[in-house]
Amino acid sequence: MLKYEEIIDKLLSDPIYVDGDRLPPIRALAEQMNCSRGTVIRAYEILEERHLAYTIPQSGTYLMKRQMTGAKSQNRIDFVSAGLESRLRPHKHFEHCMIQALQSEHYDYAPPEGLESLRKCLVSHFEKRYLYTSVDRILVTTGAQQALYLVLQLILESKQGLMIEQPTYGDFQRIIEKTNVSVYTFNREGNSIDFNALEITLKQNKIGWLYTVSNFQNPLGTSLSSKAKKKLLELANQYNFYVIEDDYLGDLNLDLKVETLHYLDIENRVFYVTSFSKTFLPGIRIGTLIAPETYVEMLKFYKKSIDLNTCTLSQMGLQKYFDAEIYDKHIRKVKRAIRGKMKFLRRYQKLFIEKGIECEIPDAGIFAWLVFPENIDVLRLVKILKAERIDVIHGNFFYWHQRRESHAIRISIANVNEASMTQGIERIIEVIEHIK
Ligand SMILES: Cc1ncc(COP(=O)(O)O)c(C=O)c1O
Numbered sequence: 001m002l003k004y005e006e007i008i009d010k011l012l013s014d015p016i017y018v019d020g021d022r023l024p025p026i027r028a029l030a031e032q033m034n035c036s037r038g039t040v041i042r043a044y045e046i047l048e049e050r051h052l053a054y055t056i057p058q059s060g061t062y063l064m065k066r067q068m069t070g071a072k073s074q075n076r077i078d079f080v081s082a083g084l085e086s087r088l089r090p091h092k093h094f095e096h097c098m099i100q101a102l103q104s105e106h107y108d109y110a111p112p113e114g115l116e117s118l119r120k121c122l123v124s125h126f127e128k129r130y131l132y133t134s135v136d137r138i139l140v141t142t143g144a145q146q147a148l149y150l151v152l153q154l155i156l157e158s159k160q161g162l163m164i165e166q167p168t169y170g171d172f173q174r175i176i177e178k179t180n181v182s183v184y185t186f187n188r189e190g191n192s193i194d195f196n197a198l199e200i201t202l203k204q205n206k207i208g209w210l211y212t213v214s215n216f217q218n219p220l221g222t223s224l225s226s227k228a229k230k231k232l233l234e235l236a237n238q239y240n241f242y243v244i245e246d247d248y249l250g251d252l253n254l255d256l257k258v259e260t261l262h263y264l265d266i267e268n269r270v271f272y273v274t275s276f277s278k279t280f281l282p283g284i285r286i287g288t289l290i291a292p293e294t295y296v297e298m299l300k301f302y303k304k305s306i307d308l309n310t311c312t313l314s315q316m317g318l319q320k321y322f323d324a325e326i327y328d329k330h331i332r333k334v335k336r337a338i339r340g341k342m343k344f345l346r347r348y349q350k351l352f353i354e355k356g357i358e359c360e361i362p363d364a365g366i367f368a369w370l371v372f373p374e375n376i377d378v379l380r381l382v383k384i385l386k387a388e389r390i391d392v393i394h395g396n397f398f399y400w401h402q403r404r405e406s407h408a409i410r411i412s413i414a415n416v417n418e419a420s421m422t423q424g425i426e427r428i429i430e431v432i433e434h435i436k
Contacts, residue, residue, distance in 0.1 A: 003035045007043035012052065012065060022060040023053065051095075077390040077424040081415040082218070082366060083282045088337050090330050094281060094321060101316035110312045112304040113296070114140025118315045121322040122288060128328070129253045130263050131272070133290050139299055142310045144248050144275035144287035146303075148172050151209075151244050151271050153302045154295060155181055160208025160241075163201065165193065167369075167398030167406070169218045169246065172211065177401060185400050188212075188220060190360065192228040195235075202239045209242050214261050216249045216365030219398045219410035223362070229261050236269045242292075243270050250274040252338070252364055254331050268292040276318065278366065278414065279334050284314040339364055341413040341421070348425050355429060366414040369395070370428075372407045375436050382409065384431050390424045 001009070007029065011017050023029070023044065030037045044061050047053035055061045106115075113119070119138045126133060141147040152175065155162050162181050164173065165188040176183060184201045187194040193212075201207065212232070215223040224232070236243050245261040247253075251274075253260070262272040272290040291299055303309070321327055345368060346361045353359075358371040372378055382394045395406030413421065 004043040077420045078415045079411045080391045097320035098317040100320045106312045106316040110309040112300045115315045118319040139289045141287045143285045147273040147289035158208045163210040170397040191225040211244045213246045220369045221362045221367035248275045251279040368411045
């Protein structure tokens, strides 16, 4: 190892040096490490180049060790997180884009709907996913979660009822549970919906809105068939309601023609929500809302009243990433990895069925839903697994008011590798044998 690398290694790994510490004076460290002052200076320069230290003139060089992200979950088998494994995240490239964003001095406010340059990039990007829209219908939001919250403001204002599928994304339900919106539920079944029950509710109540995670559903993992999507839009036109389509994994449709409701909609019935969290980086907190034209001004007003605009630097960083034309390459890599993992999980399908576990493991997306036989106490199963450092989510979380006694768990393959998948799944099978 070269001497300056040895110095860097010591400063980063020795626990006596902590974040924010001023690094030792050059002369003292040179003596201690038995090298020239020039070598220490070089080591400090490299630390700065790697953004692991910064210099304050006439004061000294300070350490800024990298936070060990993910360290918390290192020894756990994480079937919960929907964010990608660290190896699939474009850290290094994005770091360069953020540096460029910083250099472009975008420290100002942005318009509430987002930077126009980014929205233009998004129009072209969405076209590759068969999603045709215009710059003025896009709002850049602080994650898909905020996009949902913005539409919720319209729902509250309209005083009309909202229909939600069951099971569905828990963190949206947890928000609406706290409001006075009239909520009606309908069952999502495989790649369709219980349309009979849905239509009865539509006939009997004043429904203005319907929420669905159309593709790679959270938690089921399945997607609505084209027929079901068309039928849903027919009903939207017939009964005059808007559809909130949460396409949180939309980028997995790159190069594919998996239809979205937005694509099929010709009557401007769809509020389309998508996210850059699951297929890119959750920490940049960027999502998108595409809204029918008549609602855009109102949504901008709500957006402004919540946070004025989504972090300008994050927006600029993402735009630089698009400008560098590496986004699609990254997505293809993610898609390949995800498909590989789902294929791997599918090896267990036969075993699951033999053990009486109902499951449908889709070929893409990140979730699988395992329904256990009645004699399995799923709450107990989840607790035992947790104690053994295997994290899964109990199915109840995905039901309205978590009321339903679900016999399911949701498995996410996003943040596990094949080795931990094997270990985790085999242990699940052993535990159910033990507790039934
Ligand atoms: C279905 C669904 N919608 C929306 C979100 C929120 O995504 P974001 O991180 O973009 O706010 C999530 C996050 O898990 C999700 O699963």
